[in-house]
Amino acid sequence: MFKNYKKLSYKVDDYHYLTGVDITQRVKINDRIRSFGATGARNYIILDGEKPEYVAYTFYGNPSYAYAILLLNGIHNMYDEWPRSEKTLKKYIIEKYGSLTYAQTNIAYYYVNDIITSQQAYESSSETDKYSQSIYQYEEYLNNEKRNIKLLDSSLIKKLDVAIREILNSTENL
Numbered sequence: 813m814f815k816n817y818k819k820l821s822y823k824v825d826d827y828h829y830l831t832g833v834d835i836t837q838r839v840k841i842n843d844r845i846r847s848f849g850a851t852g853a854r855n856y857i858i859l860d861g862e863k864p865e866y867v868a869y870t871f872y873g874n875p876s877y878a879y880a881i882l883l884l885n886g887i888h889n890m891y892d893e894w895p896r897s898e899k900t901l902k903k904y905i906i907e908k909y910g911s912l913t914y915a916q917t918n919i920a921y922y923y924v925n926d927i928i929t930s931q932q933a934y935e936s937s938s939e940t941d942k943y944s945q946s947i948y949q950y951e952e953y954l955n956n957e958k959r960n961i962k963l964l965d966s967s968l969i970k971k972l973d974v975a976i977r978e979i980l981n982s983t984e985n986l
Contacts (some may be wrong), residue, residue, distance in 0.1 A: 841976055845883050852965035853884065858958070861897040864890075872969045880972055885961045895958040905951055912948065920950035 821829045858867065864878035864887075872880075887893040896904055902912060909915045922934035924942045934942050945953070964972060 841883065841979055845880075845972065845976075852968040853962040854965065856961050856963045858895050858961060864894065867963070871963055872966055877969055877973065880964060880969060880976075881961065884964055893958065895955050901951065901955050905948060908951075909947060915948040915951065916946050918947050919944045920947040921945045 819831050821831055823829055856867070856871075864881050865875035868877040868881055869875040882888075882890075905915045906912060909918075919931075921928050922931050922942070922944050923929065924933055924937045929937075934944065
């Protein structure tokens with residue numbers, strides 16, 4: 813689907829042009845997605861290891877609708893915005909922090925009454941009001957937050973696909 817975005821030529825100087833994607837179409841597509849999502853979206857929790865193509869196949873019978881899932885949820889970068897599998901998350905943590913042991917034994921945040929605070933304030937607070945979060949726990953939390961997405965009702969997915977294709981094939985400018 814993304815390869816269908818129109819291309820524009822930009823004049824660099826008297827002899828050279830660059831070709832780029834016409835990102836103005838994205839505004840119309842976003843508006844259309846919001847209108848569909850407002851009426852027919854439901855919550856879904858991505859399971860460990862699920863990819864957008866699998867979710868699209870499972871719910872819509874067609875893996876090519878993965879782009880609609882990504883657009884509906886504002887996901888532009890699969891590596892950073894789609895949840896990692898448990899195995900991939902561990903590799904990411906090792907790459908980022910050096911080892912799982914380091915991430916599991918070092919504190920990312922101290923909390924007092926569910927508010928991030930300094931280590932000093934944490935240490936001077938009562939045991940019942942405080943807790944800490946390791947780097948590993950924090951990365952796990954961030955990853956799990958990405959699992960909550962919206963799925964368009966299956967009765968609307970073909971209509972959305974047609975609407976987006978019409979926008980991409982339109983000769984009308986913004």
